[in-house]
Amino acid sequence: MTRLSPDFVEEMKRYSHDTALACFNCGTCTAICPLIDEHFPRRMIRYVQIGAKDRILENAPELWKCLHCGLCTQTCPREANPGEIILGLKRMVVAHWRKS
Amino acid sequence: MTQDNPKPETLAAKIGVYICHCGGNISDHVDVETVRRRVEKMPGVAVARTNMFMCSDPGQEMIAEDLKSGTVDRVVVASCAPSLHEKTFRSAIQRAGANPFIYEHANIREQVSCVHHGQAATDKATVLVAAAAAKAGQLKPLTPIRVPALRHATVIGAGAAGLSAARDLADSGIPVTLIEKSSFLGGQLARLDRIAPTGDLAADLVRQLVESVLNHRDITVLTDAEVVGFEGYIGNFKLTVRRGQPAVEPATEPRYIPFSGMQPAGTGADKPGDLTVETGAIVLATGFRSYRPRQGEYGFGDFSPVITLPDLIRKMAERHVPGNMLTIDGRQVRAVAMIHCVGSRQIPGIHPEDENGHLNEYCSRVCCTATLNAADRIRQAYPGTRVYELYRDIRTYGRDQEELYEQAGRNGVVFLRFEAENAPEVLPADPGDGFALKVKVTDTLTFGETLEVPADLVVLATGMEPNDVSDLVEMMKLPVGTDRFLLEVHPKLRPVEMPVAGIFVAGTCQAPFDVGEACNAAGAAAVKAAALLGAGQVELDPFVAEVDVDRCRGTGACIEACLNPGALSLVEMQIDGQTVQRARVTPALCLGCGACVAVCPENAIDVCGMTLRQYEAMVDAIVEN
Structure with missing residues (x-):
């Protein structure tokens, strides 16, 4: 069972803009994403919200599918900037990979 | 017959x-x-x-x-x-x-x-x-029945709606008696702090409303008073009001007691006992009470850090401890989990009925905004306290209220969504965990994963239930919905009107309303009552029983059958030099139901506009065509 970890949002501030909590889970980003990959990027952004760092690291390869086309960021109704969050997650994953 | x-x-x-x-x-x-x-x-x-x-x-x-x-x-x-x-x-x-x-x-x-x-x-x-x-x-x-109407109205309940209705009525020149059960004016509004979405202080609103009422020469305020008797009809009601012993020491001048309301100055006339109020119209503003969770519902009563939203509002207002973190009951709160829809939107088969067999299937409407308002205030005043909101659905209806939801996102409130049949469980935290409690929730926003929310405080967003007014309902013969709220005649064509002419409803006794909506309904009720009483007389439809004195033998069968006490009575009269008893109709009280017509052995009573003869003609026409 994943335990909510609010501190992860603070940790993420080192890697990207602090916008994940603006997301209200509408799914527009996933609907517009040309990857048509199940729940991408919505699920990753949700994991940031609840601080499920382990789940992000488990599913890290997903992040490298992203084309950075910017459609999700353009269409996000809450201006949560999903594209930038995904980029930030890549930075976080790489930083962890280096550490380990 | x-x-x-x-x-x-x-x-x-x-x-x-x-x-x-x-x-x-x-x-x-x-x-x-x-x-x-x-x-x-x-x-x-x-x-x-x-x-x-x-x-x-x-x-x-x-x-x-x-x-x-x-x-x-x-x-x-x-x-x-x-x-x-x-x-x-x-x-x-x-x-x-x-x-x-x-x-x-x-x-x-x-x-x-x-x-x-x-x-x-x-x-x-x-x-x-x-x-x-x-x-x-x-x-x-x-000819329509015209009855003289007393230029006086009575408002029952002195919350936001009752106070507004009394003031609006008095402002339009109708003297008002305002009857309040408790010793305080302000009702449930006095139990709030900052009102969403404007951020007004509830205490200021209560003070302003109460002062406009107490300073009005046309308003008589009766606190510690209850209506125990009701008779009469539109324009001519007679209420028996019982004044009890005040629950608090009388005040020499009006004083505001936080989370109780405004106590008016006591006068020598405030002795316990019964008094009669003769009045032309009645506005019911009997209000609501906050749902009280069952023992064990989301850990309520089992764990002391599980409290209701009204409790949280009061504790935050009464004991502000400055600091990075919210402090409740002397304990620092690192994280608070707020659970929505407690006692609202209950589903048969999922939620248990209360001891009287009731289930609140309706949405209480105001709790989403009230919860977000509290969450925003915690995040702004105590940035060290994390806020989680666990909801089934979220709806911040009404002008400027969606803004609070957006603000919550910006303030870092984390939302989790659960299904009714898979409600969160509030459990004691694992030993050594550091937090007081944990909430286990299957979160649909995380695609059905089960999450554990660590929390030092759990707040239950309790809904609204109408106050128990069964005595008034019985006395005045008022219709009540299955949800126990009073039922107006028609929400669009005849809002705030009760089917009993001359009786109106205002505020949360008719449905869950926010303060603004309660005051709107109060304004509507006041205008309708004032329009009714302004002419000094009221006109009623003439479809009432009429006695044919030549046929009446004074059997009294009609009086026994009559559904509205007082509408029919036997009176003595002189006929051919003899004193006889005959039935007499009080048209203003007659409901026009026809129960008397059905039982009269002499065919001596008929309902005007619906006589037996007229119906026989209709039946003949149906047979012939």
């Missing part, structure tokens, strides 16, 4: 029948011209006409011209349901200078063209119109 009645006599009535096409809604299924031709030949029918829209000006004008020229003196319109346009045509007749009660309505839309087609539709329309014409032939002009 009716065999003694002579056959309906054929009066020399000149009946005008007007059949409406309703632009095709009727005439697409009913052959209107055939109906007209058949009806034209019926006894007493002077003219039969058709029109595309009888309710239009030309349609109404047609009736008026026939009345003015003396062509007709009884009117039948065959059109839609009487609830739509009966009033329209009665008014048209009145404008033409005739008595509005020489009118009969035949519904050939909802009862015919909506449900039948072809020949069957035309035949049924003919029968209904024939019956209406036969009744019209027996109609007599009636």
Whole structure:
């Protein structure tokens, strides 16, 4: 069972803009994403919200599918900037990979 | 019972029948011209006409011209349901200078063209119109009942709605008695702090409202008072009000006690005992109470850090401990989990009924915004305290309220969404965990993963339940919905009106409202009551029982059958030099139900506008057509 970890949002501030909590889970980003990959990027952004760092690291390869086309960021109704969050997650994953 | 009645006599009535096409809604299924031709030949029918829209000006004008020229003196319109346009045509007749009660309505839309087609539709329309014409032939002009109305209104309940209604009524020149059960004015509004979405202080609103009421020379305020007796009718009600011993020391001048309300200054006249209030109209503003969670519901009563939203609001307002983190009951709160829809939107089979078998299936409407308001305030004042909101659905309806939801996102509130059948569980935290509690929730926003929310405080967003007013409901014969809120006559056509004429509702006794909506309803009730009482008399429909004194033998059967005590009584009178008892109707109290007509062994009582003779004529017409 994943335990909510609010501190992860603070940790993420080192890697990207602090916008994940603006997301209200509408799914527009996933609907517009040309990857048509199940729940991408919505699920990753949700994991940031609840601080499920382990789940992000488990599913890290997903992040490298992203084309950075910017459609999700353009269409996000809450201006949560999903594209930038995904980029930030890549930075976080790489930083962890280096550490380990 | 009716065999003694002579056959309906054929009066020399000149009946005008007007059949409406309703632009095709009727005439697409009913052959209107055939109906007209058949009806034209019926006894007493002077003219039969058709029109595309009888309710239009030309349609109404047609009736008026026939009345003015003396062509007709009884009117039948065959059109839609009487609830739509009966009033329209009665008014048209009145404008033409005739008595509005020489009118009969035949519904050939909802009862015919909506449900039948072809020949069957035309035949049924003919029968209904024939019956209406036969009744019209027996109609007599009636005079509306006029009763003098006391220029005084009574408001029951001194919360936001009651205070507003009292002030608005008094401002329009109607003296008001305001009756409050507790020792304080302000109701549930006084138990709040900052009101969403404007951020007004509830205490300021209560003070302003109460001061405008206490300083009004036309308002009498009775605290510690309850209505224990009710009699009379619109314009002439009589209430027995019982004043109890005040629960608090009398004050020499009005004082505001936080989370209780405003206590008015005591006067020498505040002695316990009964008093009578004679009044013309009544506004019920009896309000709501916050749902009290069951023992064990989300850990309520099992764990002390599980509290309700009203508790949280009060604790935060009464004991502000400065710091990075919110402190409740002396404990620092690192994380608070707020659970929505507690005691609202309950589902049969999922949520247990309360001890009286009730289930609150409705949405209480205000808790989403109130919870977000509290969450925003915590995040802004105590950035070290994390806030989680666990909701089923979130709806911040109303102007500027969505803004609070957006703000919550910006303030870092984390939302989790659960399904009703998979509600969160509040459990003690694992030993050594550091937090007081953990909430286990299957979160649909994380695609059904089960999450654990660590929390030092759990807040239950409890909904609204109407206050128990069963004694008033019983006394005044008021309709109550299955949700236990009072039921107005019609939410659009006759809002805030009760079916008992002269009684109105305002505020959360009729549905969950926010403060603004409660005050809107209070304004509506005040205007309606003031309009009613402003003329000094009220006009009632004349469809009430009438006694034929020549036939009455004073058996009293009608009085036993009467549903509204006081509407019928036996009085002594002199007939042929003998003192006899005869039934007498008090028209203002009569409901026009006809229970007396059914039981009278002498056929000595009838309901005006619905007499046995008129019905016999209708039945004859139905048989003949």
